Amino acid sequence: MSDSDDDIALSKRARVKDEDFSVDVSSQNSRGVTAADSDDEALVTVSRKTKKSKAPKRAATNGDSKQPPKKKLKSSSTTSKKTAPSKSQVKKEVKKEGTPTPAREGTPKEEDGDGDDGIYKWWENQQDDDSIKWETLEHNGVIFPPEYEPLPTHVKMFYDGKPVNLPPAAEEVAGFYAAMLETDHAKNPTFQKNFFKDFLKVLEESGGCNASITDFDKCDFTKMFNYFEAKKEEKKNMTAAEKKKIKAEKEKFEEPYKTCLLNGRKEQVGNFRVEPPGLFRGRGAHPKTGKLKRRVYPEDIILNLGKDAKIPDPPPGHSWGEVRHDNTVSWLAMWRENISNSVKYVRFAANSSLKGMSDYKKFEKARELKNHIERIRKDYRVMLKDQLMLNRQIATATYLIDVFALRAGGEKSDDEADTVGCCSLRFEHITLSPPNTVIFDFLGKDSIRFYQEVEVDLQVFKNLKIFKRPPKVPGDDLFDRIDPSVLNKHFQKYMPGLTAKVFRTYNASKTMQDQLDLIPNEGTPNEKVVKFNAANRTVAILCNHQRTVSKGHETAMQKINDKLKEMMWQKIRLKKMMLQLDSKLKKKKPKYFEELEDLTREDEATIHKNLIAREHEKYEKKFKRENDKRAENKEELLPKSQLKEWNNKVKELEKQYAKELKSGKPVVPDNATLEKLEAQVEKLEQRIANTMLQMKDKEDNSQVALSTSKINYIDPRLSVMFCKKYDVPIEKVFTKTLREKFKWAIESVDENWRF
């Protein structure tokens, strides 16, 4: 049963349909299906993947969080952890706090590339070497989260029905959990277990409390939860002026941290706030989810800035862990987090020149692949039949990466969620269905499910079958001879800098270009944007970018559906009127009147009911509104009889509908003519078509996230080109932040640019 609990994140997600999956691999079926070559059996199998000594692998099924008992070949590596600060001697010079710092450097040292407006247009003069990231760098350090403030004494955690006096440190941790009480995380057993363990540890370290706490189930956090909720409410109910004031103060305080000076030029900093402590929200079935993410202090922080830059003052009573001057990296500060002992960086914002340059390079690299992709595809098709197992695996993996946009799939350790990419696919992740259908079903990055039933090249199918051959069993690697580095080394031969991820970028942008090419230049800008988004969606589907369906989605859909039905009813009603004006019409245009029977009597009755209810409501509101206004103006109120009068009108209508339901003959208005009715039908049809489109769009989008591909995969110059070519304001496709991030693209291409 705990398994199903771990599935929470998954169950919210409906599966993505793969029917409209469209990939551009023009070559996919171009070379006719080749006959089975008989030497599959004779495959040369040298040099097994070295990591082969692996444990029997994790349990096979998706979403199963159970890990096999830990066994590691790398158990010896534990030693390396504490000794970290002693590598890379060259780069680091520890600057003792208080060291007198010379005057600052490099202010507006005018360089070429600065536009007239003083904005640095780096894209107008590119340099190739990016091993040196900056000449001078000044910044003001980072913002720390506020210290913990104990709760009021009446707000307590309860244990076994009794209030507990927790030391502040433990109370803080309990509070982290309490605040999340209603989330899925809090219901996840792994999360609870990890949280509770860390909570008890902190409790013990901070001196314990008046109760002996041993049982998670006896902890009651509701009082704390309610308190937090009330606080939230309070905050929400502040007056606009109060909110504004608080915001302004925050703004002012953060001001110095928001920007830095890079080579004397002002640039935005991205995440200048140090991550606050909390409970680790690992995604999917992460073994460490719920663990306490500890507070970060200045002593944990390593600053990186120019030699001559002023070292920002650490918070009073504290000192920086270290100060470095490494201009081969682009981070401003870093610290080590305690969950996986990995590093967190404070970096430049997405709109910075450094980020922009590397973004630009990324897309140029992907474009360069255009010149090689044909040969690569030709080669891997041949290599699919290579005698060497190693080469077959390389070719097959390349195929999967190219055609289905899989990620490389590096090896993961046992204390992370069990997710895979191409090279780490296992036996149980694909099902083969002859003659050439493959069903992929696995959890990829972020534990997002990748489910697709697809037809593949026959030789690929055969190879996959070989890769699954006994003695392999569930848990075994499909690609046991290769890993991402083998693949990437292979790719280098075709093009310097070519790696697995470049294929994703290339195919995404190529797909976008192709989709945009299909859009006719007609209609309103809004209509064109809809088409643009559809193209964007194709890319998102290719990359399997998903999102959880929003809470209100179902009801919102229902609403639109109701509206749609009502319009249908109206249309049918109009047609019925037409028949009353000219009964011979039905014979003349049978097709036109075919749909008269589409609505059932029950449907019609509900529509009537809803309509009537809405009318009543409308008048009630009108009455109230009108009287409120009059009361305010000290005017005479509308009499109750007025409301009654209105309601009587509605009742009339109701009667009329009832009659109509019986007879099937709506009352034809006096001034109606065939032409007028026909025109009205036409209009309705237009509206219905529109709404249907809207509905489809909404439904299609409910599970697909467009933003990820727009931000990371689609060359922004494509979007700019589209806007210029089709006369669509750029604001319609890029938000303000994206416009800033992609300024280089916006200012550098015209309507003829191609990916």
Add this chain to the structure above:
DNA sequence: CCTACGACTTAGTAGTTGATCT
């Protein structure tokens, strides 16, 4: 060589804000 890990990109979601509806 191989592996661990540092540095960077890519990813979905929580929280906030602004627009729209009622």
Add this chain to the structure above:
DNA sequence: AGATCAACTACTAAGTCGTAGG
């Protein structure tokens, strides 16, 4: 004017990939 919802931003987790260092 308040509620509701969609859009956008902020946040931080989770990938990829190259390379330092054994």
